[in-house]
Amino acid sequence: SYELTQPPSVSVSPGQTARITCSGDALPKQYAYWYQQKPGQAPVLVIYKDSERPSGIPERFSGSSSGTTVTLTISGVQAEDEADYYCQSADRSGSYPMVFGGGTKLTVL
Amino acid sequence: EVQLVESGGGLVKPGGSLRLSCAASGFTFSTYSMNWVRQAPGKGLECVSSISESSGSKYYADSVKGRFTISRDNAKNSLYLQMDSLRAEDTAVYYCAKDAEITSDFWYFDLWGRGTLVTVSS
Numbered sequence: 638s639y640e641l642t643q644p645p646s647v648s649v650s651p652g653q654t655a656r657i658t659c660s661g662d663a664l665p666k667q668y669a670y671w672y673q674q675k676p677g678q679a680p681v682l683v684i685y686k687d688s689e690r691p692s693g694i695p696e697r698f699s700g701s702s703s704g705t706t707v708t709l710t711i712s713g714v715q716a717e718d719e720a721d722y723y724c725q726s727a728d729r730s731g732s733y734p735m736v737f738g739g740g741t742k743l744t745v746l
Numbered sequence: 747e748v749q750l751v752e753s754g755g756g757l758v759k760p761g762g763s764l765r766l767s768c769a770a771s772g773f774t775f776s777t778y779s780m781n782w783v784r785q786a787p788g789k790g791l792e793c794v795s796s797i798s799e800s801s802g803s804k805y806y807a808d809s810v811k812g813r814f815t816i817s818r819d820n821a822k823n824s825l826y827l828q829m830d831s832l833r834a835e836d837t838a839v840y841y842c843a844k845d846a847e848i849t850s851d852f853w854y855f856d857l858w859g860r861g862t863l864v865t866v867s868s
Contacts, residue, residue: 670854678860679861680855685846735805737791740791
């Protein structure tokens with residue numbers, strides 16, 4: 638079955654840059670989306686269509702794509718960015734299944 | 747205010763049934779596909795079911811196919827999930843989630859409810 642692979646954890650100090658990767662064979666042909674989830678809260682969309690940022694999401698959040706890997710980059714990490722981050726991809730045409738990555742715990746040291 | 751509010755969760759015995767509801771407000775509910783996404787305790791996200799704007803198209807994850815039924819009532823701005831033959835592995839927080847785009851092949855979520863907890867245990 639199709640999977641998206643994320644590292645279980647990433648740690649950075651405040652002010653540094655955090656990069657969270659997501660790998661999947663279909664990603665060259667399909668957009669990826671990123672969600673942030675803080676403890677006890679619902680997920681929030683932070684990046685859509687690989688690199689687009691929804692309104693209200695800080696500019697320090699950005700996304701990029703290269704081959705089978707997409708990357709969520711958080712520049713100038715703040716303590717409030719500590720959360721779980723999930724990538725996701727899907728296509729309603731039926732060509733690609735709905736799937737989430739396993740999630741990455743971002744720790745701000 | 748744009749929001750989704752889930753209800754109907756609770757404790758149920760294995761083999762039992764439960765019906766979840768999601769009340770939508772602040773947007774034109776009838777123009778968006780809607781989804782149920784669950785998260786088992788300490789685990790990741792899984793989209794278990796989705797329904798198109800007019801209920802003409804439905805999606806079920808393999809893990810729930812044949813046991814769960816999704817439906818909606820556009821007149822009441824409401825989404826439902828009928829869960830039958832529940833198993834311990836169905837224990838999770840169930841989120842209602844709105845598609846981000848109208849009538850699009852791009853399948854992602856821009857609005858989530860706060861979730862309702864379903865616990866399947868004897």
